[in-house]
Amino acid sequence: MAHEILAATHAVVTLDAALPGIVWPWLVTVNMWAKSIGTGVIFMLFLLLRMYPQQVEKLRLPATIAAFVFINIFLLFTLADLHQPFRMWHIFVYSHWNSAIAVGSFMASGFLGLLTLLGYLAFKKNNETFDKVLLWTTILAIPVTLYTASLMAQCTARELWQMPAESAQMILAALLAGSAFMLLLGGNKLSDEAKNTLGVVLGLSALMAFIIYMSEYIFGPMKAEEIAATIGYIKGDGPYAVMFWLGQWMTYILPMLFVVLSRVSKSDAILKLAAILALVGLAIVKHVWLMIPQLLPMS
Amino acid sequence: MQLGFLVDLHLCMGCKGCEIACKVENEVPLSTWRLRVKYVDVGTFPETKRTFTPLRCNHCENAPCERICPVSALHYLENGIVNIDKERCIGCAGCVMACPYGAIYIDPQTQTADKCTYCAHRVASSMMPACVVACPVQANIFGDLEDPTSNISKYIQVHQGGVQVRKPEKGTNPHHYYVGGGNVTLNPLASERVDGHSLFNNITTLPVGGHH
Numbered sequence: 165m166a167h168e169i170l171a172a173t174h175a176v177v178t179l180d181a182a183l184p185g186i187v188w189p190w191l192v193t194v195n196m197w198a199k200s201i202g203t204g205v206i207f208m209l210f211l212l213l214r215m216y217p218q219q220v221e222k223l224r225l226p227a228t229i230a231a232f233v234f235i236n237i238f239l240l241f242t243l244a245d246l247h248q249p250f251r252m253w254h255i256f257v258y259s260h261w262n263s264a265i266a267v268g269s270f271m272a273s274g275f276l277g278l279l280t281l282l283g284y285l286a287f288k289k290n291n292e293t294f295d296k297v298l299l300w301t302t303i304l305a306i307p308v309t310l311y312t313a314s315l316m317a318q319c320t321a322r323e324l325w326q327m328p329a330e331s332a333q334m335i336l337a338a339l340l341a342g343s344a345f346m347l348l349l350g351g352n353k354l355s356d357e358a359k360n361t362l363g364v365v366l367g368l369s370a371l372m373a374f375i376i377y378m379s380e381y382i383f384g385p386m387k388a389e390e391i392a393a394t395i396g397y398i399k400g401d402g403p404y405a406v407m408f409w410l411g412q413w414m415t416y417i418l419p420m421l422f423v424v425l426s427r428v429s430k431s432d433a434i435l436k437l438a439a440i441l442a443l444v445g446l447a448i449v450k451h452v453w454l455m456i457p458q459l460l461p462m463s
Numbered sequence: 464m465q466l467g468f469l470v471d472l473h474l475c476m477g478c479k480g481c482e483i484a485c486k487v488e489n490e491v492p493l494s495t496w497r498l499r500v501k502y503v504d505v506g507t508f509p510e511t512k513r514t515f516t517p518l519r520c521n522h523c524e525n526a527p528c529e530r531i532c533p534v535s536a537l538h539y540l541e542n543g544i545v546n547i548d549k550e551r552c553i554g555c556a557g558c559v560m561a562c563p564y565g566a567i568y569i570d571p572q573t574q575t576a577d578k579c580t581y582c583a584h585r586v587a588s589s590m591m592p593a594c595v596v597a598c599p600v601q602a603n604i605f606g607d608l609e610d611p612t613s614n615i616s617k618y619i620q621v622h623q624g625g626v627q628v629r630k631p632e633k634g635t636n637p638h639h640y641y642v643g644g645g646n647v648t649l650n651p652l653a654s655e656r657v658d659g660h661s662l663f664n665n666i667t668t669l670p671v672g673g674h675h
Contacts, residue, residue, distance in 0.1 A: 166652035175647045175654035178513070179502035179662040184568055187559045247554025247574040251534075254553050258534040265533035265557055320527035320633050321563040393652055461651045462565030463501065463518045463629075 166389050186458050191245040193451040195238050196312055197341075200334070200446060202234035203275075203305040204342020205349075208362065210302040212346070213295060216358045224294055225286040226349055232279045239272060264318050268311035275301070275308045309338045322457035323390035329376055336376075339369040340415070341446055344439035360427065363435055366442060367423035374416035377449075390460065397456040404459075408452045414445025465543040465638065466581060467608040469615050469626070470517050472643035474602035477502055477515030484597030485519075488582060495568045497579040498594055502662065503647055503654045516648040517594070517603070520545065520566040520579035521629065521637030528558035528567055528578075536576065543608075543638060544583050549575045563633045565651075581605070608638060618642070 169175075209227040212220040243249050259266045278301040285294040313330035316322065343365040350358065381399075385392035398408040422438035425431070477500055485491065485498040498519040505512055522545045529537045529545055536552035539545060552575035559567045559576060570577040582592035590596075595603045606613035611620075619626050619640065627644045628637045646653040 166646065166650055169646045169650075169653045170655065173505045173647055173653070174507050175503050175505045177501060177654050177656045178504045179500075180656075181496045181499040183565065184559070187556045187569075245555070247556065247569055248552065249554075251551075251553040254534040254551055258536075258551055260533055260535040262530050263533040263557070265531065265555060269533065315531070315557070318527065318531045318557070319560040320635065321561055321565075389652055458560075461656055462563060463651055 167392075183461060183463075186455060188245070188454060188458065190451060191241045193447060193454055195241040195245065196334075196337075196450045196454070197447045198234045198237040198241065199309070199312065200337040200341040200450075201345050201443070202231045202238055203309045204338035204340070205231040205234070205345050206279075206298070206302055206305045206342070207338060208342040208346040208365070210298055211361070211365075212354075212358060213298065215361060216355065219353065219355050219358055220350075221291075222353055223346075223350060224291065225283070227346065228279060228282045228286050230345065230349060232276075232283055235272070235276055235279060239276065264311050264314035268308070268315065271304065271308050271311060275304050278304060305338075306335075309334050319457075321462055322394075323388055324380075324384070324394045324453070324457045329380060332376055333373060336369045336373040337446060337450070339365055340373065340419075340442055343369065344419075344442040347435060347439040348443075356430075359432065359435060363423045363426060363438075366438060367420050370416040370420045370423075370442065374412065374420070377412065377416075393460055394457050397459055398452065404452050404456055407448055411445050411448035411452055414441045415449050416442075416445070419445075464541070464610075465608045466586065466606070467522070467543070467615055467638035467640065468519070468581065469604040469618055469640040469642065471602045471604070471618075471622075472514070472516060472641055472648060474600045474643075475500070475515045475517060476600060477513070478599065480597040480599060481517055481594035481603060484593040485579070488585070488593035489580075491577075492570060492572050495570060495577070497577065501648075505647055514645075514648050516641075516644070518564070518566070519594075519639065520562075520581075521564050521635065521639040522579075522581060523635035523637045525634060525636050527561035527563065527633075527635060528576075531557040531561040533557065540583060542586065544581050544586070545578075546580050546583050547576060547578060549573055549577065552576050563630050563635065564637075615640075 205227050243252055246252060255266055255269045261267065278297060282294060282297055282301060285297060310331050313327060313334045316325035316330050317327035319325060343362045347359065347362050381395060385395050398405045419438040419442040422434050426434040479500050482499055489497055491497050498517060501516045501518055503514045505514060522543060526545050533555060534551050534553055536548045537545060537558055554569060554574050556569060567576050567578040585592060592605055595605045604615050604618050606615035608615060610616060622642045625642050627641050627649060629649045641649060
């Protein structure tokens with residue numbers, strides 16, 4: 165391992181060019197966070213319409229509008245992150261199909277088109293067609309959620325982002341964000357049963373995501389020196405260590421506890437608090453995981 | 464034809480002639496580098512020595528930058544060079560994130576990705592890359608890896624046991640080789656980077672392309 169060589173040689177870089185700092189900034193964090201909500205709301209709307217069709221009747225339009233807004237936020241921040249945003253159209257004209265960015269752009273555009281159609285159908289109260297289109301929208305929401313994990317996996321330089329773990333994290337983030345957002349959006353329109361279902365989705369997705377993060381935190385460094393060096397940024401006393409644990413508590417640990425507590429005490433307020441914490445915390449968790457691999461020198 | 468590079472680190476004396484020649488030839492803007500020479504000091508006083516490592520794009524056969532580029536701005540030329548079309552680049556910085564060698568940067572003037580192209584424009588005119596011409600000790604050896612009579616092929620044959628690439632575990636199959644390298648020179652994790660502990664300057668990081 166490199167740290168053993170370092171201890172023996174005391175090697176220090178004494179002259180080098182100024183290295184670039186953070187390449188993908190907070191704009192990409194917002195991108196991932198908004199996409200999690202946008203696709204997650206669709207997953208939850210589909211689930212609730214299957215389980216409680218009568219109660220969710222009035223949620224078709226607001227949920228579709230919410231998904232539409234957050235997917236547009238996701239697209240807007242994707243555009244803002246480009247250094248040449250006015251050349252965005254190149255993706256559709258000079259598409260490189262091996263690139264997750266290109267494939268994802270097409271899928272996200274198609275998803276936005278379906279959301280627009282859903283909005284129109286919900287406005288016209290054409291529920292039968294809405295439900296048919298929602299099925300295809302939900303199916304498309306899966307790869308739209310996952311493609312960011314493919315993109316991160318294509319970043320050969322960033323060892324921390326492994327495809328299987330990131331795919332699971334993306335789906336779990338969408339389920340967590342979607343259930344949390346629907347709990348807040350549904351309010352009193354949802355029955356206790358529906359709220360319990362959303363609470364279970366929120367709690368379980370938080371639990372599974374937390375297990376994956378802890379597995380990477382503990383066992384990742386045992387496999388590769390780059391992961392050990394990257395995880396080092398959240399094991400020390402630095403700002404990212406604070407942010408990492410703040411994110412874990414806000415997004416996963418406290419919401420899990422609050423979901424259980426809300427079921428025991430039958431308290432909607434506690435469930436809503438869990439939802440708010442999860443939504444805010446998710447942005448912090450995503451940000452830390454995006455930043456720390458970028459802190460490593462590559463050369 | 465498969466063009467490749469080899470740097471004999473036994474010969475390199477860290478004069479940075481290659482770095483300057485590259486800057487001039489390719490009009491590389493201030494604060495960015497297509498090629499740079501990294502100094503690493505090894506040992507503790509008085510038993511110390513300084514190593515020099517020229518770093519540039521590795522022109523990988525399985526290039527992560529080419530794979531991730533959504534618009535094929537990064538593409539292969541027939542001679543194996545990984546070239547970049549700056550007019551097509553959208554500046555997503557995916558290539559910067561994907562390159563395990565830190566060889567790609569966002570040009571602050573054009574707001575597009577840029578990197579070493581092995582001086583593809585000079586090669587097209589049957590000239591050697593600018594850094595090869597500038598090197599006073601011929602530490603940079605450039606040529607066709609598929610031609611057994613080329614200088615680079617002969618050099619690799621002579622130094623077979625000592626030929627290395629950076630980060631072979633990444634599976635990128637670089638076409639850029641080093642002779643006389645070691646962990647300290649080729650593995651970025653095997654040396655410390657201390658803020659402010661640098662000759663001539665104390666700059667350690669810069670905002671990417673000055674954009675965000």
